[in-house]
Amino acid sequence: MTPQPKLSLRGLCKRYGALVVTDDLSLDVQRGTIHAVIGPNGAGKTSLLNQIFGSVTPDAGSVWLDGRDITDLPIHRRARLGLIRSFQIVSILPEFSVLENVALAAQAKAGSSFRFFRAAARETVLNDAARLALAKVGLTTVETTIAGGLSHGEKRQLELAIALAAQPGLLLLDEPLAGAGVEEAARLIGILRALAGECTIVLVEHDMDAVFALADTVTVLAEGRILASGSPAEIRQDAAVRAVYLGDTC
């Protein structure tokens, strides 16, 4: 018997009018793996992430996390179960300091936000957890900077630190390397690889080198359907994939 998958998608469908973005899609993501989802623009990758995250409700089908049906749970309830997303367009809180951005994630993880009197900025438990995450992404030196003033690369690192501080069981990453330079990409890949031991990662990414370097499993989407799914080596060999996708870019 195979172990229970971390995430299961069963017969997921989503259409906007005549446009089918997810077409009867079923997929298992095994625990502790990095599962990459690739595909040409418009293949439905981000729509798929949105349905796992909970910001988009599928028309049909179901989403299962740790063997539990979460299809009807709102975003914050999914997050409480360890499902955390990092956004394609970085969505840090621009008025907060770098530290407070991450401390909020630690606070959400630590439990109640219904505490009214003690100054949150002086809660060492939260600050320590936040600093640990900042250290992992290499942002310790700018913790007092207002996040809106960070460079684009730093914002991406912060985005990742926020996700780390939330201690995800399943981390959804939407193009974490988009626009990153070679050096920065290498650093981020290192962080993600280190993270893979602690949680399961679903990764949507355009950078093929990164995908093949990181992923344990690669799923190729085209027009909302799974074109192929397998190990990086298998995907490289797959004729259909080469025709539709890899051939275009390589």
Add this chain to the structure above:
Amino acid sequence: MRLPPSVPIFLLLAMPLVLPLGAHAGYVFDLGARIAILGIAALSLNFLLGAGGLVSFGHAAYLAIGAYGVAILDANAIHNAAVVVPVVLAASLVFSLPTGAVALRTRGVNFIMITLAFSQMVYFAAGSLADYGGDDGYTLTARTTWFHAKPLATPYGFYATCVALLLGCYLLCRAMVASRFGRALRAIRQDRQRVQGLGINPFSIQLTAIAIGGMMAALAGALLANAAEFASPAYAAWQRSGDLLIMVILGGAGSVHGAILGAAAVVLAEEALGSVTEHWRILYGPLLVLAVIFFRGGLAGIGRPKG
């Protein structure tokens, strides 16, 4: 060490309590009490608007709820604050929780309109209370007491009580804004989905903020009724909600103490301009425009470095 800006504000408010005022005492206490009461109301709106980004255009509804709580108990010969205050706070929750839950289904302009609509409902409901004066309002038989003590009976005692409550509300707001709850509230204002994606329910945080803000404003309403010894549907009028918004924005929504500055500025401007001409709003309007243009960050932002 830099002195927090709230310290000079409260020292100034405490001065009439220790200085000999002679013949002016009645006038000063009266004016000061109005500043303190509207300061409490503005603080509570600022908690929603400044921290939560919730632009309520119906906050005056709570003033009327507080005032009519006092009036209705007065008609039943109940004046003890130990009863009046809990009743007033409970009444504000009966209003804030359902209307807040509905209003929070909307955003932006729709939120503004729906809070306005709910406050107009309170306005007309108050006007229809035939047993309590209807449109004419209700004159209290006595001010609120504390068991057998009557701290509100003298101008001095009334003013001192208002300032003490203002100080309490200020400290409470400041603590709440900095707390875990306030952090979540401030975060939701910036990016709702980000906060939700971390596992915090934005709806319950915002609804709690509305409930807290409502209770504080209802307390101000109870004081307002005591100050005038009168409760009127006009307390819930949309113009008064607008006045509260002006106080918050003029004072500076980015800081907690700004609301007190805004309340003081509006009350004093009304008083000063009102003594010049009865058409004082003709002068008041342009002054507001100038203040908003030149004092970014409100009165609380004056002297603070730009950036």
